Amino acid sequence: MIAAGTQSNIEEELPSRTSILVAAVRAFGSREPDENVRNPDSMADLLIGPSELALISDHAVSTALTQDYREASQNPAIVLFAGLMLCRTRFIDESLERAVKKGATQVVILGAGFDTRAYRFGELLKHCRVIEVDAMPTQTYKKRRVREVLQDLPKNLTYCAIDFAKDDLMHGLHRVGFKRDEKTLYIWEGVCMYLPESSVRKMLQTIALHSTSGSTLVLDYANSVGIELGKFTPNSAGGIPTSWAEPWIFGVPGANGSEFFRELGFDPGVPVPAYSPEMVRRYGTRQDGTSYAAHVFEQLQRQAPTPPEVPPIGLLEAQKAVTAAGGVYWFTELTVMSKPLES
Numbered sequence: 001m002i003a004a005g006t007q008s009n010i011e012e013e014l015p016s017r018t019s020i021l022v023a024a025v026r027a028f029g030s031r032e033p034d035e036n037v038r039n040p041d042s043m044a045d046l047l048i049g050p051s052e053l054a055l056i057s058d059h060a061v062s063t064a065l066t067q068d069y070r071e072a073s074q075n076p077a078i079v080l081f082a083g084l085m086l087c088r089t090r091f092i093d094e095s096l097e098r099a100v101k102k103g104a105t106q107v108v109i110l111g112a113g114f115d116t117r118a119y120r121f122g123e124l125l126k127h128c129r130v131i132e133v134d135a136m137p138t139q140t141y142k143k144r145r146v147r148e149v150l151q152d153l154p155k156n157l158t159y160c161a162i163d164f165a166k167d168d169l170m171h172g173l174h175r176v177g178f179k180r181d182e183k184t185l186y187i188w189e190g191v192c193m194y195l196p197e198s199s200v201r202k203m204l205q206t207i208a209l210h211s212t213s214g215s216t217l218v219l220d221y222a223n224s225v226g227i228e229l230g231k232f233t234p235n236s237a238g239g240i241p242t243s244w245a246e247p248w249i250f251g252v253p254g255a256n257g258s259e260f261f262r263e264l265g266f267d268p269g270v271p272v273p274a275y276s277p278e279m280v281r282r283y284g285t286r287q288d289g290t291s292y293a294a295h296v297f298e299q300l301q302r303q304a305p306t307p308p309e310v311p312p313i314g315l316l317e318a319q320k321a322v323t324a325a326g327g328v329y330w331f332t333e334l335t336v337m338s339k340p341l342e343s
């Protein structure tokens with residue numbers, strides 16, 4: 001394996017380390033004793049072994065996974081990250097269950113990384129075609145690791161290697177048996193922030209144009225304010241080391257992206273901001289009524305540094321923009337609007 005450098009991972013044949021990172025965070029969250037706030041992705045804990053942790057050894061999550069859960073849960077950065085992944089996993093799991101109940105027969109997981117839904121939802125998906133799409137190095141690594149741990153791959157699962165920034169999505173999907181007239185759920189979890197805006201637009205336009213109406217796309221995304229704010233807090237976005245060469249570069253224009261998605265052919269649904277009371281109510285409330293991360297919020301408030309008397313002007317503006325936008329990181333389920341299918 002080639003060492004980390006400045007080239008993109010796709011060219012270097014390394015698996016995406018952010019894909020390992022987020023799976024490691026789900027693995028951590030799956031060890032939570034309180035089932036109300038436990039990450040349902042316990043399979044991530046099987047897939048993330050010592051070799052995978054070695055690939056993210058410069059991130060605190062790799063240590064957290066080798067520690068006692070309660071001890072590691074005293075680290076605010078770990079808990080906030082695990083809380084975000086808890087909401088993300090459950091929001092998308094619910095979208096998957098809803099889509100299949102409403103008649104989706106194809107599930108396309110874009111930038112799948114270590115996604116385990118083809119396995120966790122084996123029964124629900126038994127009559128569906130599942131296609132995992134990813135860049136070749138990550139997909140090759142994931143397939144090998146899944147075979148090592150679980151031996152068999154589900155019969156209804158197909159893999160499709162694509163570079164979203166270079167290749168044509170539909171061309172790749174059709175090669176592996178995608179049927180454009182079947183209702184489809186696309187999952188785009190933790191991916192669009194890593195892509196150039198032109199690639200995000202092209203992917204969304206392609207999906208809107210070539211999917212049967214009523215197909216859905218569930219995703220999480222930052223807005224442009226969030227990307228700007230990240231420049232003031234280099235350890236944001238999960239503290240991804242710059243040496244991994246996987247920076248967040250794309251944020252949707254506007255507060256919650258609704259207009260952006262509508263222009264590209266989708267009903268934007270009801271975007272929900274991360275860390276919002278709505279998210280805590282849905283996924284982050286413990287059996288005793290407290291919130292998942294309450295203990296670290298208290299800790300953070302006690303330790304809050306005195307703000308500089310004169311904060312940098314750009315930061316002040318960005319903070320005002322966050323308040324105006326209602327958040328920087330969102331989840332939504334888009335629906336393909338009805339239109340004549342193009343050939």
Ligand SMILES: C[S@@+](CC[C@H](N)C(=O)[O-])C[C@H]1O[C@@H](n2cnc3c(N)ncnc32)[C@H](O)[C@@H]1O
Nearest residue numbers: 016018019111112113135138163164165189190
């Ligand atoms: C943060 S990981 C998310 C993985 C997975 N969706 C999850 O949430 O566990 C980002 C994923 O996007 C994929 N990705 C990033 N840029 C890509 C590109 N240009 N083409 C294809 N896949 C890409 C990576 O390979 C990786 O699997």
